Structure formats: C-alpha cells, structure tokens
Amino acid sequence: MKTIASCVQEIILSSPFLEEGLSRQIINFSALAKDLNKPISEMLRKPIKDGAIMMALRRHQQPLNLENSVRLKKIFKNLGDITVRSNLSDFTFKNSKTLINSHLQILESISANHQIFYAFTRGMFESNIIISTSEKESILKAFEYETQIGLQNKLSAISIYLPKGNSKIVGLYYQIFKRLAWEKITLYEVVSTTNEFTIVVEDDLVDKAFSVIMRLKG
Template identity: 60%
Template sequence: MRTVSNCVEDILISQPYLEEALSRNIINYSALALELTEPISKMLKKEVKSGAIMMALRRYSPPPTLTNSIKMKKAIQDLGDITLRSNLTDYTVKNSDTLIANHAEILKMINNESKLFYTFTRGIHESNIIVSSSLNDFIDDHLQQETFIAVQNGLSAITINLPENNSKIAGLYYHFFKRLAWEGVVLYEVLSTTNEFTILVEEEYVDKAFTAIKRVKI
C-alpha cells in the first residue's frame, strides 16, 4: 500500500533539481507541502493534509551523491583540462552492409592527419561520424552511396578530462548536465570514453557551455 512518504519520494526523484534544493535546505517545507497536497492526494486517491506531507519531506533522505560527498568533491576538484574544438560536422548515417568498408577508407585519410577531430559511434540502426568540417567534401564523396539521416555543420566540441575511477562515482555526469540545463544550453550530442567526457553544441551555445563547464570545475 502506497504511503505519503512513497509519493513524496517518487515526486522528488522525478525532479532532481527540487530534490537537490531540498537537500541543501533552501526550500520552505511548508510552502512545498502545500504545493504537493493536490498531486499526492490524486496519487493516493484520498485527501491528504499538508502537515503529513511536510513531515514526510523532513524525513526524506536524499542520495549521498546529492549531499556533496567527499568522493564527489574530490572528483570535481581533480577534473583535468577542458578542450574546445570548433568547426565540426556531425553525420548520422543509416547502418548498411557497405558502411564499414566506406568508413575504413575514411580512417585511412584521418590516420594521416593527426590534428583533425574525429569520432565514430555505431548504434543498432544508425552510425554517427563527427569530423573537422575541412573533411566534409571527402566524407560526402566516400559516403555518397549511404543513406544520410542527418547532417549538422557549425558544431563545437567541449571535452573534459575526468579523474581516474570516475566510473565508480555515482552522479558525476549529473553535475555537468545540471549546470548546462540551468544555463539553457542545448546539447546536440554527448560522447564519452573511460576518462573523457565530450559535449557537442551548436555555435550559439559555445560560450555558455564552456563557462558552465568551468563553473562545475571551480
């Protein structure tokens, strides 16, 4: 049987910004309880008093990652260099029997140009190639028989070097996404390797995105 506490937890988990604000004691419990009275009453299909909700809010224990744990603080402090690469193009191509062979020819070209930006991701139904825009004609020529789903020019990549064992820290990426969302930055793509995290944004968001990432590090 669901309780008021269960409903409060469900609502807070679905709204991480609200959950974080609550964990930092910057929300008025009484006002929030009044705000949640109607939705929780609907969830339980009976009238619920705001006092019961306020009690559940005060008893709620947020995940330790939202209370700035020592491990999380150290990971943020140990973030490495932030690298910006501009003038990139993102190709999304439908997977086919010929794509790998055509991609191999592209790799030969890129292998001789160490300063070029390049990433490749193969999904179940489509593949993604992100390259320096100077290679656009070359890519268009070698993929002319493939089916393009989307092509986007004028992109920039911001890469953050992550500390070792970052994959063992729950909620690390949340801090990046939270700050970017607060700044109104729209992410075009998100890429990652074991120790690197890269976001791809359109030119209009570059300054905001770079500043937001730096603020996380600070």
C-alpha cells in the same frame, strides 16, 4: 503500501530540477507542500494536509550517501584539462554492410592530420560521425552511396579529462547532465571513453556550457 514520504521521494526523484532546488535550499518547503498536495492526494486517494507533506520534505534525504558525495566533490575538484573544439559537423548514416568501408576511407585520409576532430559511434540501426567541418566534402564523397539520415553544422565539442577511477563513482554523469539542464543547455551529442567525456552543443551554447563545466571544479 504508499506513504506521504514515499510519494514525496517518487516525485522528487522524477524531477531533476526539483531535486536540485532542494539540494541548494532555494525552495520554500511550505509553498512546495501546497503545490504537491493535489498529486500526492491523488496518489494516496485521500486528502492530505500540507503540514504532513512539508514534514516529509524536510526529512527527505538525497539519494547519494555522504561517502559518495565526498568522492564526487574530489573527482570534480581534480578534473583534468577541458578543451573546446569548434567548427564541427555531425553526420548520421543508416547502417549498412558497406558503411565500414566508407569509414575506413575517412580514417586513412585524416590519419596524418592530428588537428582533425573525429568521433565515430555505431548504434543498432544508424551511425554518427562528428568531424571537423573542413572535412565535410571528404565525408560526402566517401559516403556518397550510403543513406544519409541527418547532418548538423555549427557545432562545438567540450572534452573533459576525468581522473582515474571515475567509473566507480555513482552519479558522476548525472551531476554533469543536471547542471547543464539547470542552465537550459541542450546537448546535441555525448561521446565518452573510460577517462574522457565529450559533450557536443550548438555553437551559440558553447560559452555557457563551458562556464558550467568550469564551475563543477569548484
């Protein structure tokens, strides 16, 4: 059976910006209660008083427990090097039986140059290659017989080195994505390994995104 408290929780959990505002204590409970009155009344199919909603808002607890919150803060405080790479291009190709052969050609051509940024992701139906724009012609030549779905230039990557054990922390990536979304930063791509996390954004957003990541370290 739905209650006012369960409706409040459902709305907050489905609204990252609202949850962030409440956690920062920058939202007026009285004003929010009035704003939520109509949707909650519709969910419960009966009129609800603003005061009851406001009480539920005050009693709402964040989904992360105290222990995990402390671990999150420790992880962010101990973030490793944060590096930025610019002048990147993102290619998307339709998967095929010969795609891997084209991929091998690129790996052979860049294997001796450690200055080249390169990331390859294979999905069910398409594959992405993020690479330094200086290698654009090499990509087009190696993949000339493949079906190209997309191409985006003028991209930058921000790589974050995470402390060991990060995979055991609940909400780690959520906190990063939430902060970026709060600042209206659109992510073009996301690439991750066990202890490294990379976001790719358009060049005009890289400075803003870098500032957000740095603030995570406290």
